Amino acid sequence: ARIAVLVSGRGSNLQAVLDAIADGRLDAEVAGVFSDRPDAPALQKVAPALRWSRKPRAYPDRAAFDADLADAVAASNPDWVFCAGYMRILGEAFVRRFDGRLLNVHPSLLPLYKGLQTHARALEAGDAEHGASVHFVVPELDAGAVVAQVRIPVLPGDTPETLAERLLPHEHRLVAAVLALAASGRLAERDAQVWLDGQ
Numbered sequence: 136a137r138i139a140v141l142v143s144g145r146g147s148n149l150q151a152v153l154d155a156i157a158d159g160r161l162d163a164e165v166a167g168v169f170s171d172r173p174d175a176p177a178l179q180k181v182a183p184a185l186r187w188s189r190k191p192r193a194y195p196d197r198a199a200f201d202a203d204l205a206d207a208v209a210a211s212n213p214d215w216v217f218c219a220g221y222m223r224i225l226g227e228a229f230v231r232r233f234d235g236r237l238l239n240v241h242p243s244l245l246p247l248y249k250g251l252q253t254h255a256r257a258l259e260a261g262d263a264e265h266g267a268s269v270h271f272v273v274p275e276l277d278a279g280a281v282v283a284q285v286r287i288p289v290l291p292g293d294t295p296e297t298l299a300e301r302l303l304p305h306e307h308r309l310v311a312a313v314l315a316l317a318a319s320g321r322l323a324e325r326d327a328q329v330w331l332d333g334q
């Protein structure tokens with residue numbers, strides 16, 4: 136399967152995808168890496184020919200940026216589009232275009248803590264557990280069907296930083312596992328909620 140990866144930052148989830156491909160856990164190839172931040176370290180993890188990045192402020196509006204991004208992603212001929220720390224909201228036209236093959240990893244136990252600062256919010260709420268989710272992307276932020284989650288205990292003395300750091304390797308395992316399922320052709324959006332409920 137061909138996987139297009141959208142990134143904005145450091146790219147540890149992209150690295151987890153590359154590692155899973157390299158060691159045979161994921162039968163796939165990275166079709167391209169796409170970013171709204173030309174300086175994102177994540178871009179450096181793949182060959183220049185696989186990189187696409189543009190600054191959104193060079194476009195008249197969100198729809199124009201999204202349309203250009205969508206054309207570039209489509210040109211990479213992906214079976215799946217995976218948002219790996221892509222920090223810009225995708226507009227409805229983009230989401231519709233890749234409907235059913237667009238996934239995101241989010242660092243919370245959705246439906247808890249959509250949006251930003253998930254680790255701090257879990258701590259403030261006094262949660263005993265925290266985690267990460269992979270979900271289908273819908274136009275509403277972090278609201279699509281959850282495919283799978285990983286959960287870890289919150290420990291006494293945890294800060295947002297220690298919690299994020301402890302969660303990260305589990306998030307990476309989750310990403311590799313879900314993409315392996317997707318690449319095998321056994322993941323469909325209509326099944327996602329059933330999958331979660333049945334686990």
Ligand code: GRF
Pocket residue numbers: 143144145146147148149177219220221240241242306
């Ligand atoms: C991850 O925690 C991801 O879940 C969140 O942003 C972070 C990105 O990290 N959406 P990286 O760029 O993959 O290292």
